[in-house]
Amino acid sequence: MERRKFLKNTAIAGSALMAAPYISKGKELIKFAPNGKLGLPDDDNIMIIVELFGGNDGLNTVIPVNDSEYYNLRPNIAIRGEDAIQWGDSNLYLHPALVSNIDNNGMIGMLDSGQLSIVEGVGYQNPNLSHFRSRDIWHSGIISNDPNEKLLEGWIGRYLSSKLDNFPFEIPEHPIAISTTGTMPLLMKSNIGHMGITLQNPSQQSLLSQNIKPIFPLAQGNSFFEQEYNFVHVIASQAAEYSKVISEAYDKGTNAIEYSNGRIAQSFSEISKLISGGLKTKIFYLGLSSFDSHVQQRNPDDPLDGQHPDLLNVLSSGISEFMRDMSAQGHAERIVGLTISEFGRRAYDNGSRGSDHGAGSMMFVFGHNDNLRGGRFGNPPNLSDLENSNLRSRPEEDFRRVYADFLAYWLGATQDEIDNLFGEAVDPIDVLIPRQASVKEYIVGGKEDGLKISPNPCNGTGVIEFTLIQRSKVELIIYSLDGKTNLKLINDRLNPGKYTSNFILNKSGQFTATAIINGRRYSKNLIVLK
Amino acid sequence: MERRELISSNSIREFFNEIFIDHKNVEFTSSLSPKSGTLDRRNALHLLRRISFQPTIKELEYFDGMEITEAVNLLLGDGNDDLPENASRLPNPDDYSETKSWYQNAIQSPSSAGALELKFELEGILKSRFRKTQDWIIRLAKEEDLTENPAREKLTYFLNSIWNIEFTYDTRSFNPPNLLLKNNNTLRKLRLGSYKDIAKEMTLDGAFLLYQSLQLSNKEAPNENFARELLELFTMGIGNYTEGNIKEASRILTGWRTAPFFNSKKPNGEFSTWFDPGAHDKTSKQFMGSIFSGINESENNEFKVRDNEVYKLIDVIFDVGRDAIAKFIATKIVKFFVYANEKDIDSNLVNSTSQSLIDNDFNLRSVYFELFTSEEFFDSKYYGVQYKSPFELIVGTSRSFDLSLETTEERNTMYNMEQVLYDPPDVSGWEQYRTWISTTTYPYRNSYLWGLVNKFDNQSIQQFIKDVPQWENPDLFFRYLFDYLTPINFIDERETYVVDGIVFNNTSNSNMTKANWQNLVDSSDPEILDRVKSAISVIIVSPDFQLT
The missing domain is CATH 2.60.40.10 (Immunoglobulins)
Structure with a gap:
């Protein structure tokens, strides 16, 4: 992937903008206020969301080596028992790419130190196998197969917007949420605007954001045009304002370890610098795509070679390096994270040495061992009880139960707020443990x-x-x-x-x-x- | 259970399940109301910006005052204006001689090449040709002259934004961009034709066969990738088909191959689609209530299978799903050409456009004509509400000022603004609408605009001023400047600021007055030209310049 270059064009063109008296000194319409004062939880908890877009092949991530059906169904792509890597003497086997050639044995190392949980069998009822609809379902936390029901807001966006009464006229002075992709994921969208910002080049942020603060105020009306104008205006104002806090944190922050070269590892190293430099952002989102392994998923002669193993390897490297870095810098107990993917793959492989879309998959949840019940959660796949050639999802492993953990134990949501957010009762699955220091009381007194x-x-x-x-x-x-x-x-x-x-x-x-x-x-x- | 059993028992169950999908005909009661009269500056700008890109001043002047129906007829053309085979129709053939030569000639398949260095070298060639393909598309759009030719490029871009193909060069997939150039020209050729024909052509298009894995699909294990996207993203939309439909369609679509490299099999010539009978599933299939009978070996050939299975599949999709498809495509048309806001989309406008698609048997030219000459399209609430994609920002701004950055710089800047032609984030394409603007992309957009303004030298500013009709009158000139450059001119304060505060601010130089304007411009006074440059900067780096 190319490193982004920027154009050094940002200079005032022509004669100086000398006409100050001609601009009204009207009210400053966007105010930036301290994050803690805007109804957001006033703690330093941080949540990381890593999306594996395309539909990660869960059956080739956690390997069911003891299930002969796995080898019957997947003659072309199954990972052999001797290639999979066993966790201790448990019956949990991981794809070797999650472990091999990674410092401290990647995800096996994290399991050993209690920093990783694997939640299996997650999904939702009547799974939709469209990338886009299913992704929207995972991002919005609304399980709806009615194509007429547009899913235009994310669960993070809805939650954060419920805390920010006066957005966009009052905006937190540090971005609450950051997406390291170039465009805003649905996850952070809300009906009052985008609840996060996107950030790809923290090192160049201040240079890029020169001369972009709008000179004229927000529009007052509500016509289509004025709504769109104000949307751009808010983004421009945020880009100008946040460039300062971001550059400051980024310049001050450090990495305690050297990161590998993978895309996701590089994003993690930037996030680590921002955290260590004091940025008060609570949610970071990272995306890794190309999981849609319809063809040539792996090299038949080498389980570590191929697109899927490459992706698993950069994922495991990124997450494990980040947690080591955060531990070394004393920030680990502030961090919990999870992976999401819109679906898994079909139980049987296809003739193109790949696998087609399938329901049911698994999630990684990671964090400090104080805040996480490590090891295996959920419902390991049962390949002898398929539903339309797909893994069965049971209501108990509704993916939103994992979200509920993050909301209840990490972002300060009450159970009522969680139920309202999803439009129905969703109980935490209890993979996380609330952070002691940041917990408010659950009972009066x-x-x-x-x-x-x-x-x-x-x-x-x-x-x-x-x-x-x-x-x-x-x-x-x-x-x-x-x-x-x-x-x-x-x-x-x-x-x-x-x-x-x-x-x-x-x-x-x-x-x-x-x-x-x-x-x-x-x-x-x-x-x-x- | 055996894998084959699993598939077939499943598809039978799904076949019966699908009768529960309701394909009832929806009554789209409304229809578009024709608008009569002539174009004025405002609605000419609206029409030109939607059917094409930001117009040049010459184009705006050409269409301002014209009868609406005449203008739309001219802008659409008859669709026979250029054929992709006719290379001389490429603009400036001399500049594209290199493009033309590689367009015709394949290279060796990198995956079969021996040494690693050779693979890298071949991939390097592919990548550089991929970039040339993008440059070619951008240039076609910039150089389009609507006073001479119909508006081809925006309509082609519209189809390209539905029939997405993603060629990337970091996944070891070695995609030859020759197929893209071909694909792009096919869309250009068919842009005013029947959407049904587009579906047929795209299904057997070489770039699609490669990108959507049909190239590797065979009767033993049909690949479902394309069948799913055909129904979900290109025709019906979700909710109108079953998983069983996808399985059966993928069996119907087995056996098609393209010829991407010179060492590929190529019975029909370089980059041409061909049929491998041995890979095709000859047994009977059932799709949305239609039986595709099993065939014998004599029927298992390119033309019979194409007509009796592939084309029949598309016909069945359009017969069974007519209304769903009409609504699906109408929604795309309305979002692309009118207003992309899904939440506030006007369902009457979508319904009228759906009805128009049905009435015209999916012929796009007729639908475009009805839409672009309708009262609904010219409703002023839609003026200036669309976001410029990076492609539109670059093409439109370059056309406004007759200025461009270096090709490489332009390509990098588009990449930074999150758009690479023929490499969208995924098969559903760019999300468009507000997603174009983020704290990442906005600074790059701004930086690009500053860069472009900095390219203005005195002579080109003077030229720009003098292209404006009645430029000699400063009030008319600035009125025109704001009309021409902003989506709708709604910030009065800015106009005062620009005109009185920047250009005719005579506190430091008493010569800078409206009375002296014509002389100053005629004599190439550097200060007035510099001030006009500042005025233009203030307009184009305001948030509203991102809208059109």
């Missing part, structure tokens, strides 16, 4: 006064009370210090509100009541005197 036990001490019967702030996964347990009692009172997802739970304990002693809410523990001692 927090750790100190959240659980109320009365009476305490008691004679064996009593009530535990708490008030849930947002829809959450709740476990309420009483256990004795000797470990002999373990009484589970609640294990459910609950809506916000006040809850009371009666208990009966039939012996004296010291107990602890613990509520585990979205992984966060609230405990209170309880004494029973019989």
